[in-house]
Amino acid sequence: MQSQTAVSSVVSLPNAENDALAALLTRQRAAFNARGEPSSLDERKQVLKALLDALLARRFDLAEAMRLDFGGRAPQESLLELFVVIDDLRHALSHLERWMRTRRVAANWQFRPSRARLMPQPLGVVGVIGAYNYPVMTTLSPVVGALAAGNHVMMKPSSLTPKTSELMREIISGLFAEDHVAVVTGDSSIAKRFSKLAFDHLVFTGSTRVGKLVMRDAAENLVPVTLELGGKCPAIVGDDFDIKAAAETIVQSKLMNAGQTCVASDYALVPESRATEFLEHARAAIRRYYPSLVVNPDYGRVLMRSDWERLDKWVREARDKGASVETFNPAVETCNADNRVFPPTLVSRCPRDTALGSEEIFGPVLPVMTYRTLDDAIAQVNAGERPLALYYFGHRRGDVDKVLRRTISGGVSINGCGYHAIQHNLPFGGIGASGIGAYRGRSGFERFSHIKPVLYMSPLTKAGVLLRPPFGVLAAWILGFMLHNRPTREKL
Known part of the structure; x- marks a missing residue:
C-alpha cells in the first residue's frame, strides 16, 4: 500500500546533531494536513491489510531476525509475538467501520431538543518508541491503533535488536511512503532526540527509569504520552x-x-x-x-x-x-x-x-x-x-x-x-510507576483519536437566549429552576 507520495528511503540518523528527524516530522505533518479531511474507511483498511499481508509473508524472516538478535530464541515465542500484532490487525479490520462512526449521545435535558454527537478524528502524527524484549510487538501493536485511527506514524524500534529493526525498516519502506509511515533507526542519542519531537502523541515501551526521561522530554512540547512500563508483577x-x-x-x-x-x-x-x-x-x-x-x-x-x-x-x-x-x-x-x-x-x-x-x-x-x-x-x-x-x-x-x-x-x-x-476488549496499560494510558482494540483506536464533542443547538432551545442581559425576573426564575430542579425564583 503506497500513500500519496512515492516511497523514499527510511530515515537512518548517524548522529544526534542530524536535523533529519525534525524535517521528517514536518513532512509527515504536511502530508497529514494536505489530506484536507481524515482518511476514509477504505483507505485505512488498505493500510492495515497491506501490513497484515506483509507480516504474514515475512513471519519466519522476522522470527529468524529475533533469534539472531537474542543469540537464541525459540521461534514459537517469536511467532506468538507476531500473532499478537496480526490478531490486532485482523480485529481492527473487522471492527473499524463501527469504531469510526460518529456516535449519538444525549444532550442535557435543559438544552433539548438540541443534539449531541461524539466524532472520532485522528490526532495527526504519532511517535512510537519500541522495546527490545518484544521488538515487533512493542513497536507495531500501538502502530496498528494509530493507523486505524487515521494517523501518520514515525516508529523508533530498539537499537538493541538491529537485525529485527532493519527487517521492520525494510518491510515498512516497501509498503508506505516516508511521509505516511517511517522507521527511524539509530542509537540511544537518536531515541533521545525522537522523544523531544513535537508529536501529537508519543508512545513509549520500556523501563520506568527511562519512561520518566521520555515523559520529561515530551513535556517540553506538551506532547501527551502513553507509557508502557513494568514493575514487580x-x-x-x-x-x-x-x-x-x-x-x-x-x-x-x-x-x-x-x-x-x-x-x-x-x-x-x-x-x-x-x-x-x-x-x-x-x-x-x-x-x-x-x-x-x-x-x-x-x-x-x-x-x-x-x-x-x-x-x-x-x-x-x-x-x-x-x-x-x-x-x-x-x-x-x-x-x-x-x-x-x-x-x-x-x-x-x-x-x-x-x-x-x-x-x-x-x-x-x-x-x-x-x-x-x-x-x-x-x-x-x-x-x-x-x-x-x-x-x-x-x-x-x-x-x-x-x-x-x-x-x-x-x-x-x-x-x-x-x-x-x-x-481485544481489555485495554492494556499500567498505572502509576507501571505506566500511563492504555491501548488495544477499540481502546487503542480511541487512544490515538480525538473524540470530538459536537453540540447541534436547536432553535427551540431557549436557555441561552433567555439568559441574556439585561437580567430580570425571567432570568431569576430560569436560574432557580436550573439550580434547584423545580420551579423557584433565585434571589439575586
Missing part, C-alpha cells in the same frame, strides 16, 4: 488452588523469553504452609520444560551482557543476605555472560531489602515469598509500587473479589498469567 496463590497447576503456570510465565516480559510473574506469593510443596512442583516444571539450556532452542538468552551480570549480582546479594538459591542446569553446561544464558533460578526466603525483593527482575529468576493470611499477601503487594499486572490463583469468589477490590494494578488475570494483556 505478583502472582498470589490462594490456599484453595491446585498448587501444582499454579507452580507450572507461574514458572512458564516467568521463563518465557528468558524472563524478559513486562507482564511476567516477577515473584510468587504462596501460603506459608504450602511453600515447600510449591517449590517441589516448580523444580519439577523447570526440569521438564528445559532439560538443557545452552543447546536447547526453546530456552532464550538475556539480550545484553550487562543484564546477565546484573542478574548474577542480584542473586549473589540475595544469597549473601540469607536467601536459599537453587540454580537449574540439568545438562551441566557453561552458562556465563559471554553466551548470555542465565539458568532458571528459584530464590526462597528472599529478603525484601534486596534488589530481587524490591526491583523488577526482568530475567529467569523467581523469588518465592510466603504469606500467612490473604490480608497479609495483599499488604505485601500494596507495600510496593503499583504493578503492570497482578495474578491471583483461587476459586473462592470472596477471596477473588477481595484481591480485585484491595489491590491496584494495570491489569489482572485470575488463574492464569499474562494473557489478559492481549485481549
Whole structure:
C-alpha cells in the first residue's frame, strides 16, 4: 500500500546533531494536513491489510531476525509475538467501520431538543518508541491503533535488536511512503532526540527509569504520552488452588523469553504452609520444560551482557543476605555472560531489602515469598509500587473479589498469567510507576483519536437566549429552576 507520495528511503540518523528527524516530522505533518479531511474507511483498511499481508509473508524472516538478535530464541515465542500484532490487525479490520462512526449521545435535558454527537478524528502524527524484549510487538501493536485511527506514524524500534529493526525498516519502506509511515533507526542519542519531537502523541515501551526521561522530554512540547512500563508483577496463590497447576503456570510465565516480559510473574506469593510443596512442583516444571539450556532452542538468552551480570549480582546479594538459591542446569553446561544464558533460578526466603525483593527482575529468576493470611499477601503487594499486572490463583469468589477490590494494578488475570494483556476488549496499560494510558482494540483506536464533542443547538432551545442581559425576573426564575430542579425564583 503506497500513500500519496512515492516511497523514499527510511530515515537512518548517524548522529544526534542530524536535523533529519525534525524535517521528517514536518513532512509527515504536511502530508497529514494536505489530506484536507481524515482518511476514509477504505483507505485505512488498505493500510492495515497491506501490513497484515506483509507480516504474514515475512513471519519466519522476522522470527529468524529475533533469534539472531537474542543469540537464541525459540521461534514459537517469536511467532506468538507476531500473532499478537496480526490478531490486532485482523480485529481492527473487522471492527473499524463501527469504531469510526460518529456516535449519538444525549444532550442535557435543559438544552433539548438540541443534539449531541461524539466524532472520532485522528490526532495527526504519532511517535512510537519500541522495546527490545518484544521488538515487533512493542513497536507495531500501538502502530496498528494509530493507523486505524487515521494517523501518520514515525516508529523508533530498539537499537538493541538491529537485525529485527532493519527487517521492520525494510518491510515498512516497501509498503508506505516516508511521509505516511517511517522507521527511524539509530542509537540511544537518536531515541533521545525522537522523544523531544513535537508529536501529537508519543508512545513509549520500556523501563520506568527511562519512561520518566521520555515523559520529561515530551513535556517540553506538551506532547501527551502513553507509557508502557513494568514493575514487580505478583502472582498470589490462594490456599484453595491446585498448587501444582499454579507452580507450572507461574514458572512458564516467568521463563518465557528468558524472563524478559513486562507482564511476567516477577515473584510468587504462596501460603506459608504450602511453600515447600510449591517449590517441589516448580523444580519439577523447570526440569521438564528445559532439560538443557545452552543447546536447547526453546530456552532464550538475556539480550545484553550487562543484564546477565546484573542478574548474577542480584542473586549473589540475595544469597549473601540469607536467601536459599537453587540454580537449574540439568545438562551441566557453561552458562556465563559471554553466551548470555542465565539458568532458571528459584530464590526462597528472599529478603525484601534486596534488589530481587524490591526491583523488577526482568530475567529467569523467581523469588518465592510466603504469606500467612490473604490480608497479609495483599499488604505485601500494596507495600510496593503499583504493578503492570497482578495474578491471583483461587476459586473462592470472596477471596477473588477481595484481591480485585484491595489491590491496584494495570491489569489482572485470575488463574492464569499474562494473557489478559492481549485481549481485544481489555485495554492494556499500567498505572502509576507501571505506566500511563492504555491501548488495544477499540481502546487503542480511541487512544490515538480525538473524540470530538459536537453540540447541534436547536432553535427551540431557549436557555441561552433567555439568559441574556439585561437580567430580570425571567432570568431569576430560569436560574432557580436550573439550580434547584423545580420551579423557584433565585434571589439575586
